Amino acid sequence: MYTKILRVTDISHVLFKTNPPITLINAKGMVPTTRWTDGQLVPYIYVTSPKDGYVDFDFVALPPRGHAERVETEITAHWEGVLPDWAQGIRIHASEGPVEYDLSSGGTIVDRDIKIAGGEIPWPLNMFA
Template identity: 45%
Template sequence: MASILKVLDIHLSLLKSNPPQLHILAHGLVGSTGWTNPRLQPWFYIDFPQDGIQDFDFVADPPQGISIFPICPITASEYWENPPLDKLKGIRVHSANNFVEEYIRVAKSVAC
C-alpha cells in the first residue's frame, strides 16, 4: 500500500438513510499503470478535530513487476455510516503531494 501521486477532487453525497451515510468519492492520479485496490483510509483521533475536518489518506496497492509510466487516473470511494453530523464540517483527502478539502455544506443529499 502506498499514497497516490495527487488528489484532484472530492465529491460528497449525504445519503438520506437511517442511519445517515456520507458517500465520499475521490479522484486522483498515479504515476504508472497497474495500481489496484484504491481506498480512502480514515485518520483516527483521540478527540474529534476542533476544525471539524475528518482526514483520509488516498492509498492503493502499487504495481508488482514491470509497468509503464504514464500518469493514470484513479478513483476511490468510501461510505461512512452514521458520521457525527453535529461536529463534522468537511473531509480532507491526502496524497503523497497534496490534499484537497470539501465541505459538508456543499454535499448533495441523495435519497436511498
C-alpha cells in the same frame, strides 16, 4: 503494500438520509505509473475531534508489481459510512499534499426510505451514485 497516491484531483459526496445518515465519498486522483489497483480511502481515527471539523482520510492504492508504464494514470476510491456529528468537511491526503472538501459546498442528497435491517444496508451504496 498500500501506498499514498500522487495527488487528489476530485472529491464529491452523496448523503443518504437514513437513520443514521450515511455518507458516500468519491475521490479521484493520479498515480505516477500504470497498473495501480484497489484505491481506498482510509479514515483517520480520532481520540478527540479536530478543532477544524475536518475528517481526514489517506488515499492509498496498491502499486504495480513488475513492469509499469511511466505515465500518470487516474485512480478512484470510495468510502461509505457514518460521519461524526462534528464533521464540517473532509480532507484527503496524498503524497503531494491534502485536498479539503467542505461538506456544505454541494453534493447529492438522496431522500429515500431505505430500510436498514440489523444496522447494515445489504447492498453497496455506490450502486446509487
